[in-house]
Amino acid sequence: MSxxxxxxxxxxxxSFPAExxxxxxxxxxxxxxxxLSLFAWVLIVGNLFTNAHQTGHLSMITYCTPRGIVKVxxxxxxxxxxxxxEEPVSSRILTTIRTGLLPWMxxxxxxxxxxxxxxxxxxxxxxxxxxxDLGIGGFLIGYIITWTAxxxxxxxxxxxxxxxxxxxxxxxxxxxxASGFLLAAVFIWHPGRPIKMTKxxxxxxxxxxxxxxxxxxxxxxxxxxxxxFNTCWVPMAALVLAHHNIPLMFIVTAVIIHxxxxxxxxxxxxxxxxxxxxxxxxxxxxx
Amino acid sequence: xxERKNVYLLPAGDTTLAWYSKAVVEMKKRPTTDPTxxxxxxxxxxxxxxxxxxxxxxxxxxxxxxxxxxxxxxHGSWFFLPxxxxxxxxxxxxxxxxxxxxxxxxxxALPYWNYSDTSNPNARTIPPAFTNPNNATNGxxxxxxxxxxxxxxxxxxxxxxxxxxxxxxxxSPLGFGGPETGFSHSGGTHGQLxxxxxxxVHVAIGxxxxxxxxxxxxxxFWLHHANIDRLWQVWLNMAGGRINPNKSSWLDYNFYFHNAxxxxxxxxxxxxxxxxxxxxxxxxxxxxxxxPTLRTANALQNADFSTPLxxxxxxxxxxxxxxxxxxxxxxxxxxxxxAVNLAATTNSAVSKPALTILHFENVTGKGVPPIYDxxxxxxQNGGDKESYYAGSVSFFGVEEASTPSxxxxxSGQHYALDISDLVNKLRSSPNWKDQQLDVxxxxxxxxxxxxxxxxxxxxxxxx
Numbered sequence: 001m002s003x004x005x006x007x008x009x010x011x012x013x014x015s016f017p018a019e020x021x022x023x024x025x026x027x028x029x030x031x032x033x034x035x036l037s038l039f040a041w042v043l044i045v046g047n048l049f050t051n052a053h054q055t056g057h058l059s060m061i062t063y064c065t066p067r068g069i070v071k072v073x074x075x076x077x078x079x080x081x082x083x084x085x086e087e088p089v090s091s092r093i094l095t096t097i098r099t100g101l102l103p104w105m106x107x108x109x110x111x112x113x114x115x116x117x118x119x120x121x122x123x124x125x126x127x128x129x130x131x132x133d134l135g136i137g138g139f140l141i142g143y144i145i146t147w148t149a150x151x152x153x154x155x156x157x158x159x160x161x162x163x164x165x166x167x168x169x170x171x172x173x174x175x176x177x178a179s180g181f182l183l184a185a186v187f188i189w190h191p192g193r194p195i196k197m198t199k200x201x202x203x204x205x206x207x208x209x210x211x212x213x214x215x216x217x218x219x220x221x222x223x224x225x226x227x228x229f230n231t232c233w234v235p236m237a238a239l240v241l242a243h244h245n246i247p248l249m250f251i252v253t254a255v256i257i258h259x260x261x262x263x264x265x266x267x268x269x270x271x272x273x274x275x276x277x278x279x280x281x282x283x284x285x286x287x
Numbered sequence: 288x289x290e291r292k293n294v295y296l297l298p299a300g301d302t303t304l305a306w307y308s309k310a311v312v313e314m315k316k317r318p319t320t321d322p323t324x325x326x327x328x329x330x331x332x333x334x335x336x337x338x339x340x341x342x343x344x345x346x347x348x349x350x351x352x353x354x355x356x357x358x359x360x361x362h363g364s365w366f367f368l369p370x371x372x373x374x375x376x377x378x379x380x381x382x383x384x385x386x387x388x389x390x391x392x393x394x395x396a397l398p399y400w401n402y403s404d405t406s407n408p409n410a411r412t413i414p415p416a417f418t419n420p421n422n423a424t425n426g427x428x429x430x431x432x433x434x435x436x437x438x439x440x441x442x443x444x445x446x447x448x449x450x451x452x453x454x455x456x457x458x459s460p461l462g463f464g465g466p467e468t469g470f471s472h473s474g475g476t477h478g479q480l481x482x483x484x485x486x487x488v489h490v491a492i493g494x495x496x497x498x499x500x501x502x503x504x505x506x507x508f509w510l511h512h513a514n515i516d517r518l519w520q521v522w523l524n525m526a527g528g529r530i531n532p533n534k535s536s537w538l539d540y541n542f543y544f545h546n547a548x549x550x551x552x553x554x555x556x557x558x559x560x561x562x563x564x565x566x567x568x569x570x571x572x573x574x575x576x577x578x579p580t581l582r583t584a585n586a587l588q589n590a591d592f593s594t595p596l597x598x599x600x601x602x603x604x605x606x607x608x609x610x611x612x613x614x615x616x617x618x619x620x621x622x623x624x625x626a627v628n629l630a631a632t633t634n635s636a637v638s639k640p641a642l643t644i645l646h647f648e649n650v651t652g653k654g655v656p657p658i659y660d661x662x663x664x665x666x667q668n669g670g671d672k673e674s675y676y677a678g679s680v681s682f683f684g685v686e687e688a689s690t691p692s693x694x695x696x697x698s699g700q701h702y703a704l705d706i707s708d709l710v711n712k713l714r715s716s717p718n719w720k721d722q723q724l725d726v727x728x729x730x731x732x733x734x735x736x737x738x739x740x741x742x743x744x745x746x747x748x749x750x
Binding site: 126191199201 | 603
């Protein structure tokens, strides 16, 4: 082998892994969403350890007050209850939304972004490579817009439920949460559910010219957010009722990822999984 | 082991088609709820009660049974070939069992229709047994066919030159068998063989054949698909890197059918790769069968790390096709810094035409539109338009793909044409402009009043 050939061979052996990595990143633009999801989980788990140590609760925010210092994640609703009740309703609504929305969005990023492999690839490969990040960014913003609206709705619902029903015993609270997952199980058998599931695979034409690119990606994100809400709202609502219990969040995430990527959309397996979750919560409530 | 024979090479006095006709008549007598009935078998491919071809099909099986067994055909997917192979195998078993019950031979095998045989001047015409007599006394006849003869450009076999099995023309070059998908009743980009000749033959014959929801009601459907199935083996025999996918998601995916006893049965792609191992086994006349070409880990690895294609131009609005020629101008950016242009379609580093793919995305529509012929930069002053012919698209199953259902998202269809050679040729023309591409789309025959096509976006992807 000549010296030149040897140099060329060495050069190839050094550059090949880098090129492979570049190609992997280009071919799998969904890494964006998985990275953001991982980051959200780090935030959640990081706060979990900080706050669980102080309060003994593995939950995200449910109640809080504008007075004094409020921890966003992992605090106990019961310890804040007395202060909270002194506030006027309008102030409590605003506070609920203001302080509840961020944890809600972190939860959405953590749980829902891993479900977006296909729509993200659709956007990424519909536009010029240099515009890929703009398209994906627009899509994710649109997706978050839908879920933000849903979050406001859920937080208000949760607030008024609390206002009407008042404080619940540990058992009643567990029973309501278990009922939420039971409803999620029933929803799996709903005849319209497979159609909603196929809509998770919808695509849309994306224009590649200038600001059209961003807008089309954004609207596609809004649409896909709505499609995801249509299929996932019941377990997400159940999670709100469970005060965003973090181990439960993790289980629900695993179940919906399994449902999205590994099961035919006519499968009832996820229904049984929700039943197991409901039964477990019910038993925990009794104990 | 059975041999599926070329229908045009059946010897004089051969009874294959006569027995097929009798079996069809017999299967049509069975109720639609019977999995071995003609209607049930056809509905496994596609069904829609509102279509006239399905009039009188009731009573129907339960909705749960329909969801599991009906509307299962795989299109725009890497499952297109294995699913239809499975489907044909059980259908052949049911027909053969019916023929035995009627007192016929025990070794009946489905013939194939090789419409691409250039040595046979009649090859492109539906075999006469299917058209004569043209009334209900003939089990092989069906009302509503638009044409008995397929134009030559719609039966060419350029697909056999495609090396990779899998590909969508965006993240990878176009594939012979279709893009990687999950269950896909009508979804991803149609594979090369599926687009031409498969889709073309369906739409050119028209009538029931023109729509996946009724296609399998036409007895010629099964001979057409036997030929497509044969071409899969022909492609494998050509070797040179032609291999089936080796991913578990292709090999192990299960599909459900019914056997000749009417019992539920299932198949995976892995189980049908070698035709000699499918049920009692079969081969095709004149097509040797080796084992499936060995797959290598390297082949997959290399495909995974190849550069994806990149979009170079696209329309900035949807395109509606009508009964006249439609010309779509691919939109370009005003800003020179961001200009989208076709300069990238030259790969000067290797002095060969870069791979250039024309895409028709999110195609929605109604009815059974005709085949549309596509021309690039066709001169307005006439002349030899064939020099500008880029290919044809058939929109087979467009109505179904436009409607969300249990089996599809409703986002429409995707078609792709390899225009590398044509773009390279056009580039040498003095009229060529790197920042302009006009795509002319022309119907090959009159458009039915109830048919329409809307293309969400036309785009060009290049290496």
